[in-house]
Amino acid sequence: MDVGQTVENGVSKVLMWGIDNNNVRVLVVDDIFQPYLYVLPDGGVDLGALAKSLGDLSIKEAPILGVEVVKRKLFGKSLDFLKVVFRNFDYTSKYVRAFKKCSGVKDCFEADIRHYMRYLADKRIRPCSWYCAEVQKVDTGKNVKYAVYRPLTDLNPVERLDLPNLRVMAFDIEIYSPSGALNPDKDPVIIISTATPSEKKQFVAEDSEDRGAIEGFLKYVTDFDPDVIVGFDSNFFDFPFLIGRTKRLRVGFPLGRDGSEPHPSVYGHISVAGRAHLDLYDMSETVVEIKVKTLKNIADYLGVMSKDSRVVIDYAQIPKYWTDRNLREQLLRYAAQEVESIRGVAEKLLPTAISMSQVSGMPLDQVMRAGVGFRVENMLITEAHQVGEIVPNKAEYGEGTYTGGYVLKPVSGIHDNIAVFDFASMYPNLMIKYNISPDTYVPPDESVSKDEVNVAPEVGHRFRKSPPGFYKKIIEGLIEERRKIQRSMEKLKPQTLQYIMMNERQKSIKTMTNAVYGYCGWLGAKWYLKPVAEGTSAWGREVIKETIKLTKQYGLEVIYADTDSVFVTNTDRVDDFSREVTQRLGLEIKPEKVYKRIFFTEAKKKYAGLLENGELDIVGFEVVRGDWPEIARTVQEEVLGIILREGDLGKAVEFVNETINRLREGAVSVEELVIWETITKPLDKYKVKAPHVVAAKKLIEAGGRLEVGSKIGYVIIKGEGSISDRAVPYSLADFSKVDVNYYIDRQIVSAALRVLEYFGVKESQFTAKPSRQLKLH
DNA sequence: GCCTTGAAGTTACCG
């Protein structure tokens, strides 16, 4: 469930926190497994002599236990390495520096893999899974709530689909900060709320005296002894604040199972020993439908809180609600609701996190914070060890970009009865088919006979046909595992926890499989190899272009195509068509869906279609973009609906005009006009005066907080100057200030016309307005 | 100095 490491008396230890089959919390400590790294010698060096001189560099604090000559592969090439085993992982980088100075040493490898990750990889242990081992009880002499063991055998995987009964606790804090600065040296924690499936608690400060509340919370957590702690933005807010506050008050904060305090860990994550701390904010990144990731939006989307009787209190209002004794009750209710939302969301998203942990091999409390690239990499490292492949060091420079997927310009307008076919997992399957892998790639300077290699079209990269590459093995393994899970799901009842878990697991496997392609073209990847990515996409383009040709030969019209999908006129012979394409191209293509009616503009990657079940599928249009205000998105969605379902142009135009009138009359809320955009870098790094940047600066000036990566919501108000000059954070503007004409011209009409101009509708058909005369104002 | 035009910068989407 959680993994850690420590060095005691110079001995490296791996700590595995878990739950046994009697529901007892256990800590398994392995102090036998020793840290190591690989040294690549220069060619022609006397390995024995080099091994000896490396061994001579041994230092007392971290003795070298052995230097062994081993055969390993680096990018598929078999080479001699020296495996240096030593006792204390704290000295890894010291050894690397010393070894690199040593003559006869070309490079060091795998020195940056954390000890516990190497342990998991070497021992094939996946987090959040069941294992069986013979153990020896360890007497710690301490009064702890868990049993401590030392493994006597390796951990053997157990085929078990169920999860233990995890104790999950949500928490949330409220701060009294009249200045809004949220300074732990000054501002007290007024409310700490917790929620478990069976109990809700609140620890409340006595005015500004919060010591008791914090101590109460600490005692509660220690007594309840949660396995999983969840918060919302807790990595950046709740925990840092609590840590700062307890330091200031000089109270201990031993929240960890081993009595340690929460501490910053990898990927900017706060770690609590023995417990998995999860920040819902990280998990919500997987829910792409939610554009602005607030707790409220996430909870609403997942349907975890009833919308009635909800108390809404703005952050800025908290001090008022706290000071005013009559309002305090409402603040407490608000805080209780927040923590209940967190708990509810956690319940829905925990299966995703657990399955990602199982598949990537990363500990549960890291996996959702780590980027996709690192998850893939971690999975690859695990596999590399099994096939004797050394983990390469990160490339120091990239080779620039390469060409990706092919996109066919759509036939614009309305089409009836269109079938969409797509190649399932096209890139992974191409990697299997042509054995595309970092270890099968043949560099241009290497000569090899023609029939031993697959040659990528257009780009000419060569990959050995055999032996099976490292990627091929992994991808085949993942596909097989996914099939197995899907088969096992047939026997399970939907809605059961097991079914949900299996479903999440197969989805995670699919996600990871598809991410391998992106990974190998990523500059930060240890296995970065441009020809692998470039070759894969080149074969992909060949396949889709061939498919388009075959489609035409089949007498079907191709309306649109993007990367691995084609949109064609529907036929009663869809199955024949799939079979023929599959057979001719050697890659499986499947009918994915049928649109009764579909609409394209001239733009690629944008379409709206009516499915056979009556559902409207909108892709790429402003409707699905979070950086368009709700009012424009709603108008466009309605227009598309009317056009596709009823084909009634007049009605569509009328709807747009009604919305314009509603806006003119002030019958809309400011919320519908807010434009949300991400601040992607520090404000002073922007080269142009963009509206969202100007709005962000105004927010900061007014004392607001905004971090890189978060979204700013702004509206355009009336007045002089450019749009940027008139962009203000929505919290600072009321409806009377809003530039109604901007919203009509640039948002509503623009979004509506994107669709309606294909039916001859002109801008002038929308309620006459003083157009483009900002200058006269 | 004003206006038009196209490039640059920026974001968020698709697969």
Next chain:
DNA sequence: ACCGGTAACTTCAAGGCG
């Protein structure tokens, strides 16, 4: 810190005109 392809917005600077 997965990839490239794409649309669309606003700003900004260059070029043309008088």
